[in-house]
Amino acid sequence: MNEQKRTVAIHVPVLTRVEGEGALDLRIEDGQIKELRLRIFEPPRYFEKFLEGRSYTEIPDMVARICGICPVAYQVTAAQALERLFGVELDPWARDMRRAFYCGEWIQSHSLHIHLLAAPDFFGCDSVIELARIAPEEVRRGLRIQALGNELMDLFGARSVHPVGIRVGGFHGSPSLSRINEIREKLRAVLPEAEALIRWAASIAVPQDDQAFVSVAMQHPSNYAIERGLIGVSDGLRIEAEAFDAHFAEHHEPSSTALFSSYHGQPYLVGPLARLNLNHARLPEWVKTLLAENGLALPSRNLFHSLVARTVEILLALHEALRLLDDYRVPDSPWVPVTPRAGVATGCTEAPRGLLWHRYEMDGEGRVVNARIVPPTSQNQGRIEEDLRLSLLNFGLDHPDDALRLHCEKVIRNYDPCISCATHFLRMNVERT
């Protein structure tokens, strides 16, 4: 292992515990990384194309199918973009409940990622089932929190995967007061567990991996941005969703069925850590104290803090849902009427994995002329490759192949890549000569 001339070729044909299909090729020659490529080969599904000709009324149900894990993000983003174009003013009830619904998805998706996909890496386990033998209480707690996220989604969408509750103009239906009271009790009861989850995640030893990168996340003047706000960048830029194309570009590389995004020509980070990096000043004081107690200083330049970042967002989402469901009233109508008009509908929200941007050109009948969707994982793709390169050098290329491979997988899972969204799963090929 000590000879300088070692050539390493690692092939991870199937990276597990990510959502979708992808692979990694790593080639090390003479102690240097010669090739490092994240390959995404999830079959393309052409959503942008078959949305053409569809009525605005069909879009929320169709775009949900892009991703089973974050359908609400797709539905809310699309509905809000169209509402903005059509000049629809939502009832304040619908605005609040959209945000509560979205909180459910953050809780579900983050908890699934932490316990089922990411944490097993740090305990030498292959799966949550193995992890449950070592840390049964922690895993059960995680599964309960995940289930509560799903329940919150069920409340507004009747089911948590491809929920059926959202329509352009609001919601199709509204939950009864008794169901709201029931879930409020459960949300309140789980708060101490969510705080314990933060402490647990913060106690997991992670590599010190300091890197410089650009963070991109939505920002809102009065709350932690989820479904509303401007697009913010760590260099100070603040723009409306409409200006996205002026600063961000997508390009295709042959190795991937997902498009790569760049900000002024460079890779950037979206997702929980980017959000905390940009919005930590807006966190409630008690959350700041909790983070300080647990050693998380923000902004953070270590992507391995993504795990703790997700736990923080779970707690924030639980509190936010409780706040929004306070003084709940059943509305006279859960939706307002909509009159379509021609033009371009643009919008973005913070999906669990980061910024999600939609653009629809609509005709006068309310049908899609063309559509463009930029999901979080394709935005992170360039950053993942850059991170892998830096992180491997920091880790040391002399480690045995298995250790290199595991390190790469950990780095990739920090991003919770959703390759189904980006078009999902990793094959890693490492070559050393």
Next chain:
Amino acid sequence: MNAPVKNPVRLRVAVHKFSSCDGCQLALLNLGEDLLTLAGRIDLVHFAEAGPLDPDTDVDVAFVEGSVSTPEDLERIQHIRQHSRLLIAIGACATAGGIQALRNGAKGAEWVAQIYSHPEAIASLERSTPISSHVKVDFELWGCPVSGPQMLAVVNSLLLGVAPRDNADKVCTECKRQGYSCVMVTRGVPCMGPVTRASCGALCPSLGRDCYGCYGPAENANTDALAAQFASQGLTPQAIVRRFQSINSQAPVFLAAADKTRMSGHE
């Protein structure tokens, strides 16, 4: 309910993914603490999203999510069939080609060129097809997505050594059982419930909205009558075609209904 199954048979189970949104795998991953109970009763030999990776070992049951849509998929599904005693297709993608089958009949190559600047690097078949188009499928579980209770019912049947049961009846029957008032009759919305397969629990009508057919066609679906009903409610032929051409566009009954509407010369 934690009593061990008498004379337990530990099923060796694989979960495979093809072209999909991963939503049907969530029927297992979203089970909450029941996931651990389930894991105590079956051996999850292969389930890449959950961690276990072993696509080559023989299993008792392979659950397959997703549609066949790339040249590689064509080989992989044969390999899975050879190594599985039972193969169960789960979800609209695996049973009908999924929403991505809306590309079937479109100019796929042109679409690729419009989205990707290196179209030559994209391996994608012209058509997205269900698993049964390629190999023998022992059981199909319809739905977009399939639910946790549906999946558990199948696993329980297999653990008991009996054939899984299927509900091919219509969503209307579930509405009646739940006591929901008919949205088509009372609100005049063009509901797909009369031709759509049950098992979701009539979720859409529970919110006062129309079923949009995500569970695929029911048995003995009278699509002619429903298309006529839609027309009488003022839907254009194009809108009627879109009703049948959505999540389960390639399910033969929905495909035929759309074709018939088109052929009627109005589109």
